[in-house]
Amino acid sequence: DQQVKQNSPSLSVQEGRISILNCDYTNSMFDYFLWYKKYPAEGPTFLISISSIKDKNEDGRFTVFLNKSAKHLSLHIVPSQPGDSAVYFCAASAPPLYIFGTGTRLKVLA
């Protein structure tokens, strides 16, 4: 049973608009949540994280929101750019491991 789920395998957004990627989890004991970005033929790279005691973390165009009661987090990208087209993985920290979702492929249309 997957503890971290990304139910949307793909998402297309127009350049300049907001991209919202969603992630659900089942274990309330996770202490951090991370988002990774993966381009083709490259490994995933760390994008942004949030502590379980926070509900929002912002870094430039990227904001992650955490709703603990719903066991849900989301990544907002505003404004979306063609270079943001990639696969995005959410991950939950269960030290010393991270549990990854299946990924969402974002395509930003020019």
Place this chain on the structure above:
Amino acid sequence: DAGVIQSPRHEVTEMGQEVTLRCKPISGHNSLFWYRQTMMRGLELLIYFNNNVPIDDSGMPEDRFSAKMPNASFSTLKIQPSEPRDSAVYFCASSLGGGGNYGYTFGSGTRLTVV
């Protein structure tokens, strides 16, 4: 720092052959992880090492898979014999400690195709 280095980048092999994937973690990192990426299961953890010792290999799918870390700067993942369903991208990642806010550093992966 050159990051996590994996070799080969691509491997095509025939069913039944032995395949060895290699990984050099970032110097100073004490944890190493092998992941497999598939469309259906995303990134799944195969095995992880801490201070060169295998800690959890519960994700290794079958006895055909084995992993070693003879020293702090080198690890291998071996599949013997390989099967077409092993075709996937295999990633190695390393970290100082694990979990928390810091994440892992991933290598570029090895794309394995078994025909």
